[in-house]
Amino acid sequence: MTIISDQINRQSKIPYYLQLYEILRGKINQGIWQPGDILPTELVLIQTYQLSRNTVRQVLEMLVNDGVIYRLRGKGTFVAHPSLKQITTRITSFTEDMHQRGFNPRTRVLESILMPAIKDIADQLLVEAGEELAMISRLRLADGEPMSVEHSYLIHRLCPSILSHDFALKSLRQILERNYGIRLVRARQVIRALDASPHLANLLKIKKNSALLYIDRVSFSQFGNPVEFLQIYYRADRYSLYNELNE
Amino acid sequence: MTIISDQINRQSKIPYYLQLYEILRGKINQGIWQPGDILPTELVLIQTYQLSRNTVRQVLEMLVNDGVIYRLRGKGTFVAHPSLKQITTRITSFTEDMHQRGFNPRTRVLESILMPAIKDIADQLLVEAGEELAMISRLRLADGEPMSVEHSYLIHRLCPSILSHDFALKSLRQILERNYGIRLVRARQVIRALDASPHLANLLKIKKNSALLYIDRVSFSQFGNPVEFLQIYYRADRYSLYNELNE
DNA sequence: TAGTGGTCTAGACCACAAA
DNA sequence: TTGTGGTCTAGACCACTAA
Numbered sequence A, B: 001m002t003i004i005s006d007q008i009n010r011q012s013k014i015p016y017y018l019q020l021y022e023i024l025r026g027k028i029n030q031g032i033w034q035p036g037d038i039l040p041t042e043l044v045l046i047q048t049y050q051l052s053r054n055t056v057r058q059v060l061e062m063l064v065n066d067g068v069i070y071r072l073r074g075k076g077t078f079v080a081h082p083s084l085k086q087i088t089t090r091i092t093s094f095t096e097d098m099h100q101r102g103f104n105p106r107t108r109v110l111e112s113i114l115m116p117a118i119k120d121i122a123d124q125l126l127v128e129a130g131e132e133l134a135m136i137s138r139l140r141l142a143d144g145e146p147m148s149v150e151h152s153y154l155i156h157r158l159c160p161s162i163l164s165h166d167f168a169l170k171s172l173r174q175i176l177e178r179n180y181g182i183r184l185v186r187a188r189q190v191i192r193a194l195d196a197s198p199h200l201a202n203l204l205k206i207k208k209n210s211a212l213l214y215i216d217r218v219s220f221s222q223f224g225n226p227v228e229f230l231q232i233y234y235r236a237d238r239y240s241l242y243n244e245l246n247e
Numbered sequence C: 001t002a003g004t005g006g007t008c009t010a011g012a013c014c015a016c017a018a019a
Numbered sequence D: 001t002t003g004t005g006g007t008c009t010a011g012a013c014c015a016c017t018a019a
Helices: A016-029 A042-049 A053-066 A084-088 A094-100 A119-125 A172-180 A198-204 B016-029 B042-049 B053-066 B094-100 B119-125 B172-180 B198-204
Strands: A069-072 A076-079 A105-116 A132-142 A145-155 A184-195 A211-221 A226-235 A241-246 B069-072 B076-079 B105-116 B132-142 B145-155 B184-195 B211-221 B226-235 B241-246
Touching (some): A016 A042, A016 A053, A094 A145, A119 A145, A119 A211, A145 A198, B053 B069, B094 B105, B094 B145, B119 B145, B119 B226, B198 B226
Antiparallel strands (some): A105 A132, A132 A145, A184 A211, A184 B241, A211 A226, B069 B076, B211 B226
16 A cells, blocks of 8 residues: 655645645555546645645646546536546456446466467567566356457466466456466557457357457556566457547 | 638737747648648747737647647757558548558549438437438548448538549548638547448448447547448458557 | 536736746 | 746636536
């Protein structure tokens, strides 16, 4: 648990607005302020933290841009509800994703083995071909029906003996964070369409050669290094991505 | 061609900062300021448009958030180069998209007709079923090979006699902006995988039933109302989407 | 009418880059 | 040293909401 002082440190070299941002953001992240809750008014924030209105407004503006609060003239400032818009730009677990989509998620582990990295995957993870990888293959179910097949490739050196965990119960992200101190904070992904191989079609209970939505993703830790290469094969009839565009 | 005055209208009800935003954004969109070009300094903008520093800074801050400019302390403010990261969150024309991907784009118009809206499309465009739509079907080529098929449905009432234009030469967005004063500033899209119908497979020169990446998109004008419903069928072997995720 | 957020101004001091 | 953008303040007036 990160402890953040609840006042502005006037000695610090960190600008006031960043300090206030961390304070307010912390209260929202930690759930002290829940979605729908009303925030203190500008005037109260000004008095509480002894800052000018412009500085307070600068911070609130940042939080609006983050999408974590919204403001209504004459009414007040409120904690936003996590929105659909974030779906394709935030790293979400399968479980969270399915809950947002109104499905009941379940996982069956198909395989979990150690293997040497083939060149393609080694390149994505910035390691030498042949480096030892932990590979976990999972069938993902939504409301009992197959939704996707996932292949995870982890650099085993960074998370030794990770295969001893039960991936049907705990999410890979949780295990990495709690047992190895690795947080996946950034990722790059590519989205394609693919024809299902007979093997995948069989697992997903669809006709072979029918279309799949395919995503491959490289995830990076808080230290900036690649940790996981993930391939996801989604049933095209059950899964789609939504996003919003701007000028 | 939309004419934007190059000064602030003090009589207008539109806030000064939005007027200045439109002015600066216009110069960048129209290519008057090119990527890498240096913008006028804050002081010059203050004098040119007779605004306070805070107001000018508010606008520059918006443009930074849009990713269209970047600022370096002590050096100046510059027009940003379009980045890969923006690909899936910015509305781009086919032409621009292909240039970014290193292809030479071409377009063949397959069909352009007036038709009544069927219910599905009417719902997306927030009009009554039966409302007259202009439908334009185009085959998109990249380096001479088929890349995608696009079906555009426009609310004809908003852009009467639009079908008299040549869509192989000018982009739909340009025509809407220059001839009807409609700018597409926001869009919602859904990304799926689909099996190619025999007709689409034939147009795209692929085997029937092979996978397509499919996008449907509703675009909104600067007034907030839906204008276009677009369906794009991409060849899966030639097209993929890239994006970045955060915690 | 009182309280909220939205827009706008004038001015100050600071940190960084380049000459 | 000059000019750039970064941070911060104090105060003004306006528009919208709710009582």
